[in-house]
Amino acid sequence: MAKKPDARSNVSKEELLKYYREMLLIRRFEEKAGQLYGMGLIGGFCHLYIGQEAVVVGLEAASKDGDKRITSYRDHGHMLACGMDAKGVMAELTGRIGGYSKGKGGSMHMFSKEKHFYGGHGIVGAQVPLGAGLAFADKYLGNDNVTFTYFGDGAANQGQVYETYNMAELWELPVIFVIENNQYAMGTSMKRATKSETLFGRGVAYGIPGEQVDGMDVLAVKAAGEKAVAHCRAGKGPYILEMMTYRYRGHSMSDPAKYRTREEVEKIKTEKDCIEHVRDLLTQGGLASDEELKAIDKEIKAIVNDAAEFAKESPEPPNAELWTDIYA
Amino acid sequence: MATQVLMPALSPTMEEGTLAKWLVKEGDTVKSGQILAEIETDKATMEFEAVDEGTVGKILVAEGTAGVKVNTPIAVLVEDGESVSDAPAPAAAAPVAAAPVAAESRGEPRPTAVAAPAPAPAPAAAQGWPHSDLPEGPTKTMTVREALREAMAEEMRADPTVFLMGEEVGEYQGAYKISQGLLDEFGAKRVVDTPITEMGFAGIATGASWGGLKPIVEFMTFNFAMQAIDHIINSAAKTLYMSGGQMGSPMVFRGPNGAAARVGAQHSQDYAAWYAAIPGLRVCMPYSAADAKGLLKSAIRDPNPVIFLENEILYGRSFEVPTDPEFAVPFGKASIMRAGSDVTIVSFGIGVGHALAAAETLAGEGISAEVINLRTLRPIDYDTVLASVMKTNRCVTVEEGFPVGSIGDHLASTIMQRAFDYLDAPVITCTGKDVPMPYAANLEKFALITPAEVVTAVKSVCYR
Numbered sequence: 001m002a003k004k005p006d007a008r009s010n011v012s013k014e015e016l017l018k019y020y021r022e023m024l025l026i027r028r029f030e031e032k033a034g035q036l037y038g039m040g041l042i043g044g045f046c047h048l049y050i051g052q053e054a055v056v057v058g059l060e061a062a063s064k065d066g067d068k069r070i071t072s073y074r075d076h077g078h079m080l081a082c083g084m085d086a087k088g089v090m091a092e093l094t095g096r097i098g099g100y101s102k103g104k105g106g107s108m109h110m111f112s113k114e115k116h117f118y119g120g121h122g123i124v125g126a127q128v129p130l131g132a133g134l135a136f137a138d139k140y141l142g143n144d145n146v147t148f149t150y151f152g153d154g155a156a157n158q159g160q161v162y163e164t165y166n167m168a169e170l171w172e173l174p175v176i177f178v179i180e181n182n183q184y185a186m187g188t189s190m191k192r193a194t195k196s197e198t199l200f201g202r203g204v205a206y207g208i209p210g211e212q213v214d215g216m217d218v219l220a221v222k223a224a225g226e227k228a229v230a231h232c233r234a235g236k237g238p239y240i241l242e243m244m245t246y247r248y249r250g251h252s253m254s255d256p257a258k259y260r261t262r263e264e265v266e267k268i269k270t271e272k273d274c275i276e277h278v279r280d281l282l283t284q285g286g287l288a289s290d291e292e293l294k295a296i297d298k299e300i301k302a303i304v305n306d307a308a309e310f311a312k313e314s315p316e317p318p319n320a321e322l323w324t325d326i327y328a
Numbered sequence: 329m330a331t332q333v334l335m336p337a338l339s340p341t342m343e344e345g346t347l348a349k350w351l352v353k354e355g356d357t358v359k360s361g362q363i364l365a366e367i368e369t370d371k372a373t374m375e376f377e378a379v380d381e382g383t384v385g386k387i388l389v390a391e392g393t394a395g396v397k398v399n400t401p402i403a404v405l406v407e408d409g410e411s412v413s414d415a416p417a418p419a420a421a422a423p424v425a426a427a428p429v430a431a432e433s434r435g436e437p438r439p440t441a442v443a444a445p446a447p448a449p450a451p452a453a454a455q456g457w458p459h460s461d462l463p464e465g466p467t468k469t470m471t472v473r474e475a476l477r478e479a480m481a482e483e484m485r486a487d488p489t490v491f492l493m494g495e496e497v498g499e500y501q502g503a504y505k506i507s508q509g510l511l512d513e514f515g516a517k518r519v520v521d522t523p524i525t526e527m528g529f530a531g532i533a534t535g536a537s538w539g540g541l542k543p544i545v546e547f548m549t550f551n552f553a554m555q556a557i558d559h560i561i562n563s564a565a566k567t568l569y570m571s572g573g574q575m576g577s578p579m580v581f582r583g584p585n586g587a588a589a590r591v592g593a594q595h596s597q598d599y600a601a602w603y604a605a606i607p608g609l610r611v612c613m614p615y616s617a618a619d620a621k622g623l624l625k626s627a628i629r630d631p632n633p634v635i636f637l638e639n640e641i642l643y644g645r646s647f648e649v650p651t652d653p654e655f656a657v658p659f660g661k662a663s664i665m666r667a668g669s670d671v672t673i674v675s676f677g678i679g680v681g682h683a684l685a686a687a688e689t690l691a692g693e694g695i696s697a698e699v700i701n702l703r704t705l706r707p708i709d710y711d712t713v714l715a716s717v718m719k720t721n722r723c724v725t726v727e728e729g730f731p732v733g734s735i736g737d738h739l740a741s742t743i744m745q746r747a748f749d750y751l752d753a754p755v756i757t758c759t760g761k762d763v764p765m766p767y768a769a770n771l772e773k774f775a776l777i778t779p780a781e782v783v784t785a786v787k788s789v790c791y792r
Contacts, residue, residue: 100572103572109571112574113571119567119570123558123563129527129530129532130531132531133531133534134538135535136535137535137536140517163528167522167523327608327610327631328578
């Protein structure tokens with residue numbers, strides 16, 4: 001993992017507070033989701049994003065209105081970061097009519113056409129050509145939107161990723177491939193899955209530029225995102241960002257995570273945590289007081305509690321919903 | 329001894345071609361490997377090389393001749409001192425005799441080919457057409473291939489978001505020449521050649537459909553779509569539902585499906601029943617050129633993902649097609665190709681040809697068969713099937729696919745549940761055999777469903 005960079009003096013208080021708020025929202029939301037799962041209110045598979053928050057928050061900061069995003073089943077953070085409503089996301093997790101997919105999609109399959117969030121995909125790697133397809137449409141239609149296509153280090157070994165690299169570069173599609181390298185493909189560490197030293201380096205074979213980024217540092221993520229976005233918007237084709245990150249929780253709620261030591265997890269949490277990093281920048285730089293940050297914590301807690309309340313209160317979809325939305 | 333040069337088969341399904349141009353003349357000496365002529369198939373113009381050395385003694389078929397059957401002698405090569413009359417005579421005198429043999433080897437009924445002594449430009453045009461469901465108004469004769477091309481071209485002219493993507497669709501003009509000329513008219517932006525990467529481009533096309541476009545994905549064959557089936561089903565078919573109705577996949581996956589001729593187990597599967605099982609997909613399987621054009625236009629306009637199963641053997645067949653540019657065939661509307669009173673034969677795709685051939689044979693034996701062409705397999709027009717079965721009290725289904733979990737199985741179950749009291753005999757499902765497709769000509773013929781088997785099944789349900 002890359003080293004934690006020094007505090008940057010050219011970042012405004014407002015900007016740092018924005019990242020702090022957004023990352024904290026994801027973390028508290030995910031903690032609440034884990035709690036509701038334990039209570040039996042959320043079923044099936046539930047993959048928490050805790051630890052990786054800086055990736056989506058930093059990249060959203062580099063995006064503009066009209067840009068698209070698509071990801072895997074570990075998708076709650078992406079939805080919150082692009083402005084989707086916490087209530088609608090949580091209600092989808094509980095399978096209620098107030099959810100983004102009326103309770104018919106669940107944790108892994110959620111969409112918001114309004115926010116240009118194209119899922120939420122349960123098949124590992126499938127979102128990669130789909131994301132390139134969104135970019136294909138934007139290029140065809142002649143606008144300057146880009147598509148952030150997120151996938152993990154596990155998906156990076158799927159063949160369709162490389163089929164997509166090949167065509168994306170061939171057709172110069174405005175797509176940013178964001179590899180969220182959290183080191184573990186479910187229980188298989190990257191070292192046990194490949195001899196490649198890096199994942200972004202595989203783009204070289206297709207002529208796609210890329211770089212490795214400290215994905216625990218929201219400012220580094222944003223800076224890299226801006227570079228990638230500029231490349232895409234200039235019509236130069238795709239770009240690969242390999243975000244070095246870490247998930248604190250298991251692969252899904254049912255994963256005891258025996259494949260790594262408690263010490264390893266604790267070390268990352270202590271030394272690299274993305275929220276603590278921004279908190280440090282704010283407090284040590286004298287930009288924000290503990291009271292200000294506490295007020296934000298309180299505000300976030302209220303949003304998450306409201307979302308949980310909504311997700312419990314929203315009714316289950318009526319039986320008639322079984323038969324709708326199969327055909328347009 | 330003099331050697332006959334025979335009209336070559338230049339593709340698995342070629343039956344005849346046009347001798348476009350001779351590159352040698354009588355009296356010329358030719359070497360092995362030398363190009364003798366240019367031959368136009370329905371897919372392409374190919375150069376034809378000499379195998380043997382010798383002197384061109386006689387050119388038997390003049391350049392520009394269309395409809396020359398495969399294996400027809402087209403020239404005679406002689407060695408020094410020989411004359412043309414040394415060539416074996418019997419084969420040279422029977423150019424037409426080769427055609428029924430070629431047709432029979434695929435188990436395909438070609439009654440008109442046998443009856444017509446001269447090359448017929450549209451041998452299948454009379455089969456079943458016009459029938460009750462062809463709308464009033466003028467028609468023109470066209471092949472299934474031309475009908476598919478015209479449907480795509482018309483829809484691409486009407487809607488700039490419609491584009492075609494696939495292997496060899498552009499510069500090569502289509503592996504089966506369905507997209508011939510489309511690159512010239514619409515340009516490389518809308519006729520997109522892809523690398524050989526089915527899963528990748530099926531996924532890209534599905535994403536493009538979410539991004540506001542209407543992709544037509546051509547698979548060189550649906551056998552290759554197995555590489556892409558995750559995107560067809562998990563990405564395209566299910567997203568409207570999983571998104572609570574927010575975003576669907578308005579797109580078409582099309583290409584040849586089922587057996588062609590002698591291409592073996594990996595290139596011969598009929599996927600009709602597989603795709604028809606999936607909620608969220610529409611599934612079309614045309615038989616005639618009118619079906620092909622009308623259904624493809626509906627498919628491109630439909631806001632859902634459509635599986636469009638074509639057939640390589642049918643591409644070159646000619647049928648009457650309405651000239652009305654607004655002609656389209658709605659989904660879920662079967663066509664009664666032939667009215668009858670004793671038994672209902674339900675089929676789709678190339679099976680309709682078998683059903684019609686069987687019905688013709690049966691008519692000669694006093695059995696009146698009603699032939700239903702389903703045209704779409706999702707939705708299926710149950711009402712037309714049930715109404716017919718309630719009238720005839722007997723049903724035989726015909727399809728090329730495997731027997732287990734077939735469309736016929738599903739129809740038999742539906743008829744049993746909804747018209748049990750009307751049945752005078754069990755429904756018989758005629759299908760391909762439960763084996764991977766063999767290569768050997770005799771075994772392939774044995775594996776495929778034939779009109780003779782349909783006749784036997786009908787007699788069985790009629791207790792004859």
